[in-house]
Amino acid sequence: MNLYDSVQYLKGVGPKRAEKLKKIGIKKIYDVLFYFPRDYEDRSSITKIRDCKNKEKVTLYVKVSGSSVTLRPKKGVSITKIPIKDDTGLAYMVYFNQPYINNTFKVGDVIRVNGRVNISYGQIQIQSPIYSKGKDNSRVGSIVPIYPLTNKLTNNEMIKIIKSTIKTYTSQLDEIFSLKMRDELNLISIDEAIKNIHFPTDRETYKKSKYRLVFEEFLILQLGLFLIKSKLRENKVGIEFHKYDRSEEFLNKLPFNLTSAQYRVFKEIKQDMESTKVMNRLVQGDVGSGKTIIAILAMLKSTVSGYQSVMMAPTEILATQHYDEINKLLKDFGIRCELLVGSLSAKEKLRILEDVKNGNIDILVGTHALIQDGVDFKRLGLAITDEQHRFGVRQRAKLSEKGKTPDVLVMTATPIPRTLAMILYGDLDISIIDELPPGRKKIDTYAVNNTMKSRVFDFVKKQIVQGRQAYIVCPLVEESETLDLQSATEVYQEIDELYKDKYSVGLLHGKMKPSDKEDIMNKFKEKEIDILVSTTVIEVGVNVPNSNIMVIMNSERFGLAQLHQLRGRVGRGEYKSYCILINESKNKVARERMRIMEKTTDGFIISEKDLELRGPGEFFGTKQHGIPELKIANIFTDMEILKIAQKEAQKILLEDATLNLPKNIKIRNRVDKLINENLKEISFN
Template identity: 60%
Template sequence: MAVNIQYLKGVGPKRASRLRKLNINTVEDLMYFIPRDYDDRSKFKTLRECMIGEKVSLEVEIIGKANILRPRRNLSIIKIPVKDSSHNAYLVWFNQEYLKDKFIVGEKIIVNGKINKVGMEIQIMSPVFEKSGTMNKVGRITPIYSLTEGLTNNEIMKIIDYSIKEYINQIREFLPQEIIDKYDLMDIKDAIINVHFPMNSVLLEKARKRLSFQELLTLQMGLFIIKNRNFTNNKGIRFNKTVEINDFIQKLPFELTNSQIKVFKEIEADMENDIQMNRLVQGDVGSGKTIIAVLAMFKAISSGYQAVMMAPTEILASQHFESIKKFFLGYNIRTELLVGSIPPKAKEEILLDLKEGRIDVLIGTHAVIQENVEFNRLGLAITDEQHRFGVKQRAILSHKGNNPDVIVMTATPIPRTLALILYGDLDVSIIDELPPGRKEIETYAVGPEMIERINNFIRKQILESRQAYIVCPLIEESETLTVNAAEELYKDFKDNIFKEFKVGLLHGKMKPKEKDLVMEEFKNHKIDILVSTTVIEVGVNVPNSNIMVIYNAERFGLAQLHQLRGRVGRGEHQSYCILINESNNQISRERMRVLQNSTDGFKISEKDLELRGPGEFFGTRQHGLPELKVANLFTDMDILKVAQKEAINIVNQDPNLELEKYRELKKKIQEMFSNLGEYSTFN
C-alpha cells in the first residue's frame, strides 16, 4: 500500500516533508509508525482519592466563572472552580486567557491533569479537557509519538486516525492462519488499530505482542534464508586432523585462557568438517581474538591452503600484519599486507605471488575483495570488527575461493540471544575471559565542575610521558545540542589549556589517509593528546596511552563507552577512564554507575539494553540490518525466542518459502530487506 503520504487528507507538501524526517513516506509507513509511549488517561478517580503530583482523569462540574491573575508581566494564570462528589478544586492554566469563556457554570466535563496543592487549595494543572461522554482525549490510553520540528503529537494522532479509517482494509494479513492460531495472535488490522488507539491495556498488550512477533519473525527468517543461500550446507573444505597445532600452541609466548581453548576447539571441529564454516567469534576488548585467528590460519596453511584477513582501516590492518607476522616467524609462512596506499608496482607483485600461491596469509582492508585479487587456493577468510562490514562483503570474500571457511570477529559484546538476531546467519562462539595479568582500568564518572582537576591530572600524566585520548560526541558545534564539539575542544586545548603539548584531532569527516596518519603519529608518540570523535572506538593499539576522557558521556551507549574505555589499559601503566556526565537524569547516573562497577562487556551490554531500550542500543543501521520499529529486545525476549524457534521450523520445512501459505510472508521479508544493498542476495 504505497500511497504517497503527501496526498493523504490533511497532509500536503509541507507536512509531508516533516513526516519524511520521521521516515514516513507512505500511508503504510504511517500506520507502522508506532507510538514511543502512552499516556493512560483511562482510569478515573475522585478528588479525594488523588495523590499530590499524580496525573489523573476526573469527571468534574464547573461551579463558578473564570478568575484571571496577573502576578507579573507576561504571566497570566486562569483559575476555574470545579467540584466532584468528594471535593472542590481549581482547573489552572498559564498564559491561556482564551479559555475563560469555554466553560458554562453547571456543565460537567472530563479532565486529565497533574494534581497540585497550594495551601488548602487543590489544583488540576494545565488539564486536557472535553465534555462528559465524548472520551476522545480523556478516558482512554493516548499515544505519544516521536516528533520533529513543526509537528505536534495531536497532528500526528489526527493524521494516523484518518489514515486508519480510510485505508485499514487495504492492510493485508501476511502470517499464515495456523501461526496466528498457534500463538493466539491478534489479526493484523486489529493490531494496528489497537497499537495506536487502544481501548484498554489488555488490547494494547495483545497488539504489541502481534506486531513484535511479526517483526522478529520476519527479521529472523530473512537472516536464516540468507545464511542458507550464502553459506549453510555449502560443501566446504575438510582440513587435516593431523596438523601439529599443539606444538605451535606450546611455543606461544603466553598461555591460552580456557575460553580461548574452548573457542578454538569449536573452530577446529568446523574446519575438520566438510560443511563450510561460518562462525562469529565474539570477545570483549583485550580478550585475545587475534590469536584464535592465528591458530585457524596455521591449521589452514598446514593443510595446504591460503588465509586472508580483512580489517576496516589501513592502520588496523597494518597492526594485524605486524603482530601476525611475528607468530609465524620460523615456520616458513609468508604473510603480506594489501592496503590502498601500497605503491602500484609492489601491489602488482603481491597480486601475482598471491595468485601463484607464494603468499600464505594476506592481510588488508577492502582492497582484498577487489576483482583483481585472485588466490591460488583460499581456505580461510576472516573479517575483523564485523560491524564495519556487511553480509555482502563477507560473501564476496568467501567467493574468492571454493567455499573457504569463514570467521568473523567482533569486540562488541552482545548477549548470546541478541547475537542470534544480529548475526542470524552465523554460528556464535564467545571468548568470555580476559588473559591473566591485565590491570583493571580505573573508571570515574564526574560532573563538568571537575574539568579543571581532570586537565591537571592529564598534564601530570603527560609530564610522566603518558598519552591521552579525549572523546567528544560531535564534530562541530550544533545549534540544537549544547555539547562539546571535537574541533572546538581541540582548538581550546592546542591554543590555551595544553599549548605546551602536542595536540592532535581525529574525526569521521577526515579522509581515511588523514585519519591513518594522525593515528600513526599518536602511536609513535608524536602526539600527546588526541581529541577525537568515536572513530577511535575500533582502532590501533597504543600501549603508552593510559587516559581516556569522554565528554558528554551521557550521550553514548554503555556498550560504546566500554569499547572506548578498551582503547586504554593495553600497556604496563595504570590506566584511567573519566566519564564527564552532564546530565542529572537518574537513568544517566545509573548508567555511569554500571560502568564504574563493571568491566564485563556482556553484562554491560545487557544493562545498556535494559536501560535504553533496543532502538539506540541495537544500532541495527551500523550492522546493515533493518531497523526494529516495535520490538524491544529486552522486554520482548520471550517473544524473540518463540519467533526464532518458529523461523527455524518454517525454514527447515520450506527453505525458499515456495508454499502458497508463505507467499505473503515472503513478500514481507523481501520488503524488510529491500533497502539493504548488502542483502541483495535475498530475493
C-alpha cells in the same frame, strides 16, 4: 482502494498532508496502521477536585458552574478563568491569551477536562486544559496515543487519520497465523492487535496487542535470517581445506599456551574449514581474549591448503599491528604476508596488486583499500574482517566477493549478549572466547569528577616517573560551542604546558593524515612519547604493553561498551594498570554507568548493562548491519518474547525448512518481502 495505495487518497489527507506523512516514513495506507504510538496518556481515570495535587496532570468530570471572566493584567496579555465543579469542590479552568474561549462554554455544560493542576492561594486551577463534551471521548476520557511527529503534524491530526484508516482498512490485513497457532501461542488476531495498540481500552488489551505485534516482528525477522543462513549452506559448495594444517607445529613454537576457550573456538573453525560448507562465523571475544591468534591459525590452515587469505581492519594502525604480528609468528613457515593501506606509494600498491593477482602473496592485510576495484586474488580461500562493527554489511560482502566461495570469519571485541547476536548476526554461526589468557592484569577503575583532575594528573606523573606511559582520551578533536567538553587539542595544550620540558606529550586524532597517525603511534610504542592525548581512534586493537594508565575525559559521553574497549588498551603488560574516568555529569544514569565500570571488567555484563541503560539504538546502529529498524519490538525490553519467537522459528523450520506447506505460505510471503526489502545484502554472496 487497498492497503498498498498511496496515503494521499485517504479521506482527509490529500497531497499536502501526504508530503508531511512521507517525512515520518508513511507512504502507503499500510504504513498508517503500522505507525505505532511512542507513548500513551491515560485520560480515562477520573480524579475528584478535592483529590487534586499541585503540578499533577488530572482528568476531571465536571459541570461549568458560572460565567467566564477575562482579566487583562497588562497590554497584550489576557487570562480567562472558567469556574467548574463536581460533588467534592470548586476549581477553575485557566487559559492564557485565548479570549475566544469565552464563547465555548455555557453554564451547566457537563465536560471532561484534562490538564495540569496549579494550586495558587488555595485556589485549584487547571491550566490550559483540553476538554471534550458529550459522548466524544477521543481527546479526554480515554487512553490517548502519543505519536512521534514532525513539527508540521499535530497529534490530533494523526489520531483522526489513524482512526479513519482503522475503521476502513483493518479488514484487509492478512492474518498470517492459523487459528491453531494463535491458540497455542496465546496470540490475538492481527486486526484486534492493530486496533488496540493504537486505542487500547485498558492495560490488558494493550499488553495483548503489543505481545502479538512484537512476537510477529521478531518471528519474521528470525525466519528471514535463518533462511538466509540455510540458503548459504545449500547453494554454495565451499572449499574443503586440508586436515593437515601445521597448527600443532605453530602452537608448539608459541611462548604461551592457548586457553581452553581459544582451543574450542579454533576447533569450531577447523570443522567449518574442513567441511564443504562455506564458513560464515562470528568470533566474539572480550578485549585481550586472543582473537588474533585464532585468525592466524585459520590463515595458516588456508595457506597450507594452497589458498590465499585476506584480513581487513578498520584503521591503518590496527592493520599494521596485525601485519607485524602475522609476520613475527609465521616467519618460520615460509609464508609471505603483505600490507595494503591507503598511505602506500602508487608504485608499492601496484607491486602488491600484481603479486596478489599472480598468487605470490599468501596473506594480504589492509584497510578499506582491500575492497577497491583492482584488488584481485588468484585463489582466495579465507576472508577475515576484524572489529566488524566498524564495517557495514556491504563492505564485508565486498571483501568475500574477492574470491569464488571463500570461508568468512568476522571478529569483534564488542561482547554482545547471545540472543542479541542472533538478531544482529543471524546469518552467521557464533563462537565466543569467554576466557582471558592467564597473566592479563586486572585494571583498577575509578570514576571521579572534575574537581579531582589535578590529583589525577599528579598520579599520571608518578606513573611516568616509574617509567610507564599514559593515554588521555577525549571525546572531541576541537572545542565545541554546543557541548561543554574538553577537546583533544585543548587537553593536549594543557598537559604539554603542565609537563613542559620534563615529559614528551603526543596528540592523536582521526583528522590527522594516516602517515602522521602512524608516526605518532610508533613513537608511543617506541617510548619516545610518554603521554598520548587521543580521541577514540585508539579504541581498536592498539597494543602498547608499557602503557599502564588511561584517563578518559568526559567519560559520560561514551557508551559503556566503548569505555570498556578503551580500557582494554592498558593492562597488556606486566605492570599494575589503572583506568580513571572523569565524569562531568550529575545525572543519576551517568553515575550508575560509572559505577558499573568500577565494579566489573566482564565485557558481557557491561554490554548487557549498556543495552539496558542506553537502549539498542545507541548500543548498536543496526542499520549498518542490514537489519531493518524494528517498528515495535525492542531488543532489550522484549528479550523474553524474542527468545519465544526464536524457538518458534526453529520449530517451524524443523517441520517445513522452505516454508512451502499451505499453512506457512502467508508467513513465507512476509519473510520474502522482508528479505527483498531489507536483508538481501546480508548474505555474503
